Amino acid sequence: MNITSKYMGLHLNNPIIVGSSSLTGNVKSVEKCVKNGAGGIVLKSLYEEQILSDSDTLINQDEMYLWYPEAFEYVNKLSKEEGIDQYLNLIKVCKKAVSVPIIASINCISPEEWPKFSNELENAGADALELNITIFPDSDTLSCTEIGEQHIKIIHAVCRNVKIPVAAKISFYQSNIKMMARKIAKAGAKGLVLFNRYYRPDIDIEKMVLTKEETLSVPEESTLSLRWVGLLSGHIPCDLVGSTGIHNASGIIKQLLAGASAVQVCSALYKYGIYYLRTLIEELEIWMRRKGFSSIDEFRGLINQDSKNSASWERIHFMEKTRTSNIRPIGFD
Numbered sequence: 001m002n003i004t005s006k007y008m009g010l011h012l013n014n015p016i017i018v019g020s021s022s023l024t025g026n027v028k029s030v031e032k033c034v035k036n037g038a039g040g041i042v043l044k045s046l047y048e049e050q051i052l053s054d055s056d057t058l059i060n061q062d063e064m065y066l067w068y069p070e071a072f073e074y075v076n077k078l079s080k081e082e083g084i085d086q087y088l089n090l091i092k093v094c095k096k097a098v099s100v101p102i103i104a105s106i107n108c109i110s111p112e113e114w115p116k117f118s119n120e121l122e123n124a125g126a127d128a129l130e131l132n133i134t135i136f137p138d139s140d141t142l143s144c145t146e147i148g149e150q151h152i153k154i155i156h157a158v159c160r161n162v163k164i165p166v167a168a169k170i171s172f173y174q175s176n177i178k179m180m181a182r183k184i185a186k187a188g189a190k191g192l193v194l195f196n197r198y199y200r201p202d203i204d205i206e207k208m209v210l211t212k213e214e215t216l217s218v219p220e221e222s223t224l225s226l227r228w229v230g231l232l233s234g235h236i237p238c239d240l241v242g243s244t245g246i247h248n249a250s251g252i253i254k255q256l257l258a259g260a261s262a263v264q265v266c267s268a269l270y271k272y273g274i275y276y277l278r279t280l281i282e283e284l285e286i287w288m289r290r291k292g293f294s295s296i297d298e299f300r301g302l303i304n305q306d307s308k309n310s311a312s313w314e315r316i317h318f319m320e321k322t323r324t325s326n327i328r329p330i331g332f333d
């Protein structure tokens, strides 16, 4: 059985990439992921601020980092010396230690100065770059259009500096995702990761303070990226990756059926252990065998080949569903 996949021209032994996180922040853990079957690795992000060596003016007052798991603490700890060298070394040792694609990741918000550095990541041996573009839609000064343009400028600037493929990992907070995806591809990105997941706030009603909701995702969250992978696949000239809430083999299969080249998993591995990658692969193979598929390409995007499905990605036909289904509010006779 052939479960290999191609993502941005990179060969993946299987379509399961371990997403950027502390699981991919050191070589030991990366080796463990690969030993258990990871098809590719996105290294933990390097922050634009580390590259600019501007840790004095880091994010203390910058609300955007409050959206992001781990980031506040992580970026606050940075010093001017550490960071870049360690990161370049991480790429080098991971490339030596494992044979799957190593994708470096940069968490960025601006197209200024730092993109010149991206070719150092390439020179260190990274097979590709993932840009985690973290511009939040709560600016008093930037319009939707300007936020979109900022994404494009970043991608342009990085693609000008490297030959390796570049992917954009974007948030769901875009005003027109399809148009944005087209512009991202036109700017040079070969991959689009849908979507990043941010810190989610909660309120403790006893103490009446803002708290952090559970850092890990839940499987129900996967429908967001599933819809957009389905809507974009076949319409955007770049490879799509489903990310967020993919916790089991059925979540992976759905993304592939919708047209994804690969998926990224992260929370599920924190929850069940890195060994769980083996289960995901086994269950993917069992399903393929049961359905008579001998390669991923035989069923990738299959759902989208049926044109009547395109409307269903957009509308859920609520009226029709509630009329015909057994959904009844409690107490309704």
Ligand SMILES: Cc1cc2nc3c(=O)[nH]c(=O)nc-3n(C[C@H](O)[C@H](O)[C@H](O)COP(=O)(O)O)c2cc1C
Binding pocket: 019, 020, 021, 022, 044, 045, 069, 070, 105, 107, 132, 169, 195, 196, 197, 215, 216, 217, 218, 243, 244, 245, 246, 264, 265, 266, 267, 268
């Ligand atoms: C503990 C933790 C650390 C993370 N660190 C990063 C990071 O450095 N860079 C990044 O792009 N995403 C980071 N993420 C986000 C994940 O890569 C991923 O996009 C998100 O968790 C959604 O995928 P999941 O539902 O499989 O967890 C982190 C997530 C977690 C839980």
